[in-house]
Every structure is written in structure tokens, then in C-alpha cells.
Amino acid sequence: xxxxxxxxxxxxxxxxxTASLDILAGRTGLLSIAQAAFYGVGAYASALLAxxxxxxxxxxxxxxxxxxxxxxxxxxxPSLRLQxxxxxxxxxxxxxxxxxxxxxxxxxxxxxxxIAGIPQPVIFGWHVNNHADFMLLAAGSACCxxxxxxxxxxxxxxxxxxxxxxxxxxxxxxxxNTLYFKVTxxxxxxxxxxxxxxxxxxxxxxxxxxxxxxxxxxxVLSMVIIGGAGSMWGPLVGAAVLVILPEALRxxxxxxxxxxxxxxxxxxxxxxxxxxxxxxxLMGKYAFGKGGTxx
Amino acid sequence: xxxLLDIRNLDKHFDGITALDDFSCTLGEGEILGVIxxxxxxxxxxxxxxxxxxAPDNGQVLLQGNNLNRLSPHKRARLGIARTFQxxxxxxxxxxxxxxxxxxxxxxxERLSNVFFGWGHCRAQEASSRQKAFSLLRQVxxxxxxNDPADALSYGQQKLxxxxxxxxxxxxxxxxxxxxxGIAPKMIDKILEMIQGLPKQGKSIVLIEHNLDAVMQVCHxxxxxxxxxxxxEGTPQQVRDDPxxxxxxxx
Numbered sequence: 165x166x167x168x169x170x171x172x173x174x175x176x177x178x179x180x181x182t183a184s185l186d187i188l189a190g191r192t193g194l195l196s197i198a199q200a201a202f203y204g205v206g207a208y209a210s211a212l213l214a215x216x217x218x219x220x221x222x223x224x225x226x227x228x229x230x231x232x233x234x235x236x237x238x239x240x241x242p243s244l245r246l247q248x249x250x251x252x253x254x255x256x257x258x259x260x261x262x263x264x265x266x267x268x269x270x271x272x273x274x275x276x277x278x279i280a281g282i283p284q285p286v287i288f289g290w291h292v293n294n295h296a297d298f299m300l301l302a303a304g305s306a307c308c309x310x311x312x313x314x315x316x317x318x319x320x321x322x323x324x325x326x327x328x329x330x331x332x333x334x335x336x337x338x339x340x341n342t343l344y345f346k347v348t349x350x351x352x353x354x355x356x357x358x359x360x361x362x363x364x365x366x367x368x369x370x371x372x373x374x375x376x377x378x379x380x381x382x383x384v385l386s387m388v389i390i391g392g393a394g395s396m397w398g399p400l401v402g403a404a405v406l407v408i409l410p411e412a413l414r415x416x417x418x419x420x421x422x423x424x425x426x427x428x429x430x431x432x433x434x435x436x437x438x439x440x441x442x443x444x445x446l447m448g449k450y451a452f453g454k455g456g457t458x459x
Numbered sequence: 460x461x462x463l464l465d466i467r468n469l470d471k472h473f474d475g476i477t478a479l480d481d482f483s484c485t486l487g488e489g490e491i492l493g494v495i496x497x498x499x500x501x502x503x504x505x506x507x508x509x510x511x512x513x514a515p516d517n518g519q520v521l522l523q524g525n526n527l528n529r530l531s532p533h534k535r536a537r538l539g540i541a542r543t544f545q546x547x548x549x550x551x552x553x554x555x556x557x558x559x560x561x562x563x564x565x566x567x568x569e570r571l572s573n574v575f576f577g578w579g580h581c582r583a584q585e586a587s588s589r590q591k592a593f594s595l596l597r598q599v600x601x602x603x604x605x606n607d608p609a610d611a612l613s614y615g616q617q618k619l620x621x622x623x624x625x626x627x628x629x630x631x632x633x634x635x636x637x638x639x640x641g642i643a644p645k646m647i648d649k650i651l652e653m654i655q656g657l658p659k660q661g662k663s664i665v666l667i668e669h670n671l672d673a674v675m676q677v678c679h680x681x682x683x684x685x686x687x688x689x690x691x692e693g694t695p696q697q698v699r700d701d702p703x704x705x706x707x708x709x710x
Binding site for chain 1: 536541550557562571581
């Protein structure tokens, strides 16, 4: 039972991450592979605040999100002026920089040793110290992330995001300051990813840089694509499938050394299969990317 | 007639190809100005320079006396210059109605902060925009298609929609790039009739078109350009009878 709850919490944390990437890549067409970097910024910011200063949970989450927003502005203002592929490369570079900082800034992050003993959350006297409670917290956070994304998607603001995804030239021709939309949606995405990071840090109570590698970014991207980018339930379904499927492998009875490798193959294989056979993902209406058609 | 738009000495070269060569002209209020010329004459480049997508090598674009040169495309659009595209641009996966809604200027609901904190106010604004968009669509007979995806419209209807979008943007200057190319005769009449009615709504039009009959029918004044330069200018009749124009079209 504990184990099932644990899997459920992971699904919820990844659902927040996929929501954060979906608003950016799925709905605005800005492909970013820096999601794990913002996830890490949120995790490290809230872990450090909690461990070193004893700050309360909600404050650390908020601080992580604010920090992610500030960093996102520094990254996006120059890099969003770049065209499609160059933007992806810029996010990749940023991801590598953040990972290096986590690994090498020993005084702050303790590098590869990681940060241990992160306190479990206390929210207005509610001690979230067992799996069931944490499940509620994680589910609540996932709901918040989804409500945020859908509220944005259904607003006039979201309509402009959609226009940017399909035809940025037209969006500019009808008077939309596309840089404003791209910078702000990047900030929202970063904040949501940071929220997932804070949750993760306070749930596992230990973080180290290996949690926030570029592979993690690509995993989240795979979830979004396999679930169906830009659709209502796609990112949630993608998160569930790619968390539960590898967990299910545990019960096949493979030795753990083999299982770890098979997982990597599974992610890659699934992604390739989906790109070929069903580019719109499980729940999506349209293929991922700008030129995608409904077919 | 005071010039609404004053285009002065535009030059533009692309790797040795001359797209605009010391091109000057004006557009008066309520005027329909036709621009004709062979393919590659620089007509679309002219539109791209006017809307800020292409920077000219030389020359100026003045809107009511204000130099637009340093303004980005979205700022020019907000000043009231709308355009359609030769290769027809619409947001195809959203509805016809939403395409029109996208074009309204200064929507409070387009500010991110209002998505979270100004919901009520934005909703009211959005509802009134919807009303306006519906009435625009009704005027051109697209109201019954309002909720279909833009992609589901016929080519002619899509061209019609792109003009409606310019009206929604409340632009004073509308640049139409081949609005009747490649569509059925019946739809051509409908679109031309619509264009002819625009000056009465306070709009000024620049029209690029290869269909000379259409140009002769609706334009008050016509410019013939070739290799980026203005060759001939005058009433539709004068330009059509200009030997240099006849020569270029026979070539």
C-alpha cells in the first residue's frame, strides 16, 4: 500500500512537471529542455531554505518559485529572441550550466554529496509525514498546476499563445508583442517546475544533482509527447504512463542492473514509436510541433 | 487630400536583387490604391517594409507625419496598419470566431496578470468582443461558420476572413496582398464589393493584385511597379493605357 501511494505521489509530481512543460512546449510551441533545471532550482532553493534557515514549507515553495521566475527572465530575455532550434540549444546550455552549479558549488549545494535531512512539510499545523498525507498534498499541487494551465489556455492570453505556436509572424502582424507572451509563459512554466522541485525535495527529504540532469528534462518531454502535447489530459496521462510502466518492470523479476537499462531503452523506444505511429500522443488532437497536422 | 501614409525613397536590396528602388508614394484618407506589376516587382516587399517585417536599406515610412522606421511589426499594427498575406495566414486550428477575436487590440484578457486576478472584468470584455466579432462575421455571411475551425473554410472564405480580421483590428490602413487571387468568380465579386465599401468606414486601402479587372474596378489610383521602381502612376485608365505598362504585360 505504501508503495502504491509512493507511485501515486511520483505521478503527481511528474504531472506538475508535465503541466509546466505543456504550457510552454505543447501550447506555445517553445521546445525547452531546461525543465529539470527549474525543477532543480525549486528543489535546491526550498531545501536550502528549510535546512539552513528552518523556513516553513509554504514559504520555501514560494521562494523556489520566485527564484525560478527571476532566473527564467534572465534566461529568456536574450534566448527567446532566437529562432526555434537555437532556442532549444539555449535551453540545453542553460540546463548544463545549472547542473554544473549544483555539482560544483560545494559551499552552497554540497555538490555530489547532496542535501540530506530536508524536513517534511508542515502546513498550518498539518504535519505531512506519511504517504497518505503526502498523496493529498501532491494531488492538490497537481490540481493547482492543471487549473493554472487550463485557465491560461482558455483565456485570451492563451489564444495568443496558440497563435504564436501556429504562426508567430501572423501574431506579430495582428499587433501582439510576442516577446511579452513568450517571456511570461516561460516564467509561468519555470515557476510550476520549481513547485514540483520543492515538493520532490520535501517528499524524498534528500536531493543531489543527479535528480536534475538533462535526462530528467527529456523524460518530462517524453511524457508530454507520449501523453499528447497541448491537450487537456495528455500531460497527466503521459506522466502516469511513464512513471507506472517502469515501476511495473520491477515485478517482471529482472535483476536491478538490467532493469535500469531497460527503463532507458523503454523511454527512448516509446518515444520513437510514438513519433512514428502516433505523433499526437495518446490524448492529443494535433501532432507535436508547429507544422503538425490533425492526421 | 492630406497624405495618411507617406512613403519616401525606399530602397531594399536582397543580395544584389533590387526589391525596392527609390520607391515613393502616398496614400490619402479613404483612398483605394492599387499596386500592380510582374512577379518579383517588389510589391510584397513593399508591404513587408510598411509593416516592419523587413527593414529598408534607405528611405522612410511616415504615418500621419510620424516616422515608423524604428517600430517593430506589432507596434505598427497597433498604430492601425493591418495586412493580409499573399500565402494566406490564419490560425487554422482555432475557430473562425477566435481568429477574429485574436485581432482585437488592447484586450485586457491578454495580460497574464489578468488571467489570475482580473477574471471578471476580462470576461465582460471578452463577451463584448464576441458580440462585435459575430456582427463582423454576420456582415460577410460567415456567422454560421463561426465555430468551425478556420481550416474548414473554403479558400475564398478564408480570404474573406482575413479581411474581416483586419476590420476587427480597427486598422485605419489595410494592406491587401492579392485578396482575390485563385478564388471563384462569385466570391471575387463579394470581396470586391466589400473592399469598395471600406472607405465609407474610414479605411484606406493598398491593394496588390494581378487580376487587372479587379484593380480597374475598385481602385481610385494605381501604381505600376517593376524591378522595385515606380514606372507609372495615375487613374486606373491612365495606367492601363501607359505604353510602358502595356509593354511589360505583353513581355
